[in-house]
Amino acid sequence: MRAVCLLSGGMDSCVTASIAKNAGYEIYAITFDYGQRNRKEIECAIKIARFLNANEYKIIKADLRTFGRSALTDKIEVPEFEEGRNEIPPTYVPARNTIFLSYALGYAEAIDADEIFIGANAVDYSGYPDCRKEYIEAYQRMADLGTKRGAEGNPIKIMAPIISMPKSDIVKKGVELGAPFEHTWSCYRSGEKACGKCDSCRLRLKGFEEAGINDPIEYE
């Protein structure tokens, strides 16, 4: 039983891959070197794949800097967290999850995996449209129609098991499964330690706090 697991180096995909591992899947990990300013993510993803004893591990070069338009790939400033902000933040990367899932779909079809696990999360989702449940459902329908596997009536399933969980539940789930939080990196900035101030750090810290668990990584 094979699963392709998207690993970003962050805690959501780490817990998601731990769920797949715990369910008995052989892990085929895939990480994207998309020109992200923060290179620490990739190092963390490799450590997580090793920890989970992945059968195969691929780092795909998919240079999204060539298109630009995001604070995660360009020299656009990463904003600090704002309570109640409603708009899509500048850290949005055009079509990122769509591109990542599409590679994962090709990979899954090539190795005969039955599932793809993605750590998309809609609750604390920072306003990213490609982290919503209805997006994943629409992706599934498209994948069913666009692949040989789908056309043959044996579609590859897109699994987003933490999509509706609040961050604190993701933390608790990870602790329960022994997910290696110490190897994860969530900060949008690229300092030696996590900044503790960007959207991603704030959501992470809040999740650990609400779960009553100590975040094992260091902050500035």
Added chain:
Amino acid sequence: MRAVCLLSGGMDSCVTASIAKNAGYEIYAITFDYGQRNRKEIECAIKIARFLNANEYKIIKADLRTFGRSALTDKIEVPEFEEGRNEIPPTYVPARNTIFLSYALGYAEAIDADEIFIGANAVDYSGYPDCRKEYIEAYQRMADLGTKRGAEGNPIKIMAPIISMPKSDIVKKGVELGAPFEHTWSCYRSGEKACGKCDSCRLRLKGFEEAGINDPIEYE
């Protein structure tokens, strides 16, 4: 008015991009170097982009050889044409159009293009699931939900203007618009001249014949 045009180097995407040009769009061309054994396709795509006076031209390296499982990227034999064959042929590349469209989507969103033109064709489609109308419609729905542009109510449209045309109509349309057929390459093999025997050559030759037009490229 900007359009992202997927150019493969083949006649279908050439005619499709010519339709976009003729409709008054500024052309932002995108071609994929996906490890295809046939490198001539890329040279042809560049010539077509120049001919259409593209405002910008991107060659994206997206190495699908890393997954394998296709006669177009691996050392699997390209089969000769068989009348009435019903199954998906070994030239199918897992999730290829999905990966290509996903890059095009990111590109379109980054440059504020309103349309993506893809030369998918369902009539003589060789059995590829990702060339069907229902696939394109499902892709559209997914793109609407997964992008900032879609979330803001101003979705990027996926245009597949030749999807329901028989090959002979595509040839006629191309001639009408002055599409540069002399710069196109359809053969799956990588000889000096087109083989005239693979699925792709046979469908092309049949299209030109039925249209009563002379194919300007050379065959073995």
